[in-house]
Amino acid sequence: MTADFWIASGHQLCDRDEAGRLISTPDLWRAFLARPELVPPEEACGAERALHAALLADPLHPVAPAILARLADPDAAENWQVFLDFRDRVLSHPTLEAAWLALYRGGVGGVPPLFLQMLTQLVARAALEGEADAYTLRAAECLFRPQRAAIHQGALLLADEEVVAARAADGDLGALGRLLTEAGATPREVALDVLADADAAAYAARSDAHDLALDIAEGRPGQQGLARALERFILHVLGEPVTIRPTRLIEDADWSWHVGLDSEATGIANALWNGEAVAQERLARILWLGVLEFRETTRVLPRVAGRPVYLALAMNPARLVRLKPQNLATGLPLIAAEAAL
Template sequence: MTDFWIASGHHLCDRDAAGRLLPTPDLWRAFLARPELRPPPEACNAERALHASLLRDPLRAVSGASLAALADPDAAENWQVFLRFRDRVAAQPTLEAAWIDFFRGDVRGVPPLFLQMLTQLVCRAALDGVTDAYVLRAAECLFRPQRAAIHQGALLLADEETVDLRARDGDLGALGQLLTEAGAAPRAVELDVLASPDVAAYAARADAHDLALDIAQNRPGQHALARALERFIEHVLGERTAIRPAAVIEDPDWSWHVGLDTEATAIANDLWHGKDVAQARLARIVWLGVLDFAEASRVLPRAAGRPVYLALAMDTAQRLRLKPQNLLAGLPLLAAEAAS
């Protein structure tokens, strides 16, 4: 079996001719089955009836009076938030178009969990047909926060939620210890580092998010992150690109950069403006890439024919939160084609 990220619900979507995702009632039923939306034991009969009616017809209209009938005002507000999210997604032709609409518009009030689920679905569609486990694992960074650690020459990324769960269970091992307690003495390794491109082996445990990825220079993970970003940009924006990892920013007069997270954006902006940046802060940059567009006519004149630098960094607590929406807002395109 080579299907991966089954828990995303991608198999509950239809596809259009371009391979973009069309939500079905069954996808919405999967949302409704999540613990965040299932009525708790103490829920009133009206909330139980609302949930049951949405399971039967996930796209049915829900009146304000129906929400006002709920005994718990917080529950009514939570349902209102979900229904707004559902309706905004349903108003778009594809999930990719909905993702663009959210991040080009206003995401205030949208639960981060819903945006993470939507991003994972879009990533899953972008990676359809990929047979390199390193690329698939690297793509997890686009929708799941990571912890970073340097260990015996490796620059390792591990899923933050998985690390936190193992920390609570006391099942850390050397890698987990490094990822949670700086300077702690190594014990037995419990978190595995991805060591093979075999997609079947990766798929068997993909939904566990329990494989660490080495993105040190010239390691497969470093190049895999570039491939994952290429696939995402082409699928969502319709732009073919070539991205290569870089050790440093080679052009002192570089014309364009995109920070892939808050930390990298701040560091790259300071460098671009000629400010002195402390070495300890520079060391937080864990990955650099150089992007070239296949179609130069679609690039802003200021950046035409010039490389676009991409930067990814960890914060002071060694957390890494890649924001693919920064590509949407930051790439120097004359007019990005929205997925539709």
């Protein structure tokens, strides 16, 4: 049995169905309500404090508009309505995975990025249940946490953007900081270790700190770890068994389908597919390429069945990497509009 990881996600507060997908519980919603963004500030009115207390006691109970109208601060009332709308949208689906798919396929307008990040981490945590490879687990952090890229002397490092910023602000110095400084970080060094051990238990011990950098350069374990993380996520969320292998280049005269895993990669891949000239400086932003093949083709669009699907991950001009797993939910060439959840 592998050690527990990402404990701060709250996954242990969820129930699970027979397929291992997550079912929210009142305790999970209490964890949401304990977030500093939802705890009433000192200056909050009595009505807001009463609302928060009532939701802590029964996180699933309906809140009438008249209750929100009693709040003295209109902005607070609006914020609570946003949370309640998010809660109700999630609760309208049998699992968190189904809710995640529905949100991204139906539109996430009005949903705070923090809530989407928390939900994505929970779904990713369920997808990686039982995984024994630390490189795969660390790569999966990219599904819900932005990264900063650094390229130097054969290493292609991804480091958690929030951790890099915090360490730089605190003056926590270290050798890796030089690379991150070159990558555009705050101009002081940042102490981060590079993952160098495949043992999942060792990773789990510090997984909630998100303070391990990952080398995804060609031939490094992190390159394959990202492929494995994406395989597991697609299988868990979409129910599609796929095989993904990293590749250096796309050399395919019959290139039929691709999915950019972020906005930058999408723009570059679209331009190449359309036969447009792309400057070498922009091409150099591509950090990782993968070839995806479906093990079963019954739900694949006929014109793509049996053909590879290319995946691309890139950094933006500021060397930030914002992987969007929702692009897999909406961009893979599947016939069915909904996953078989």
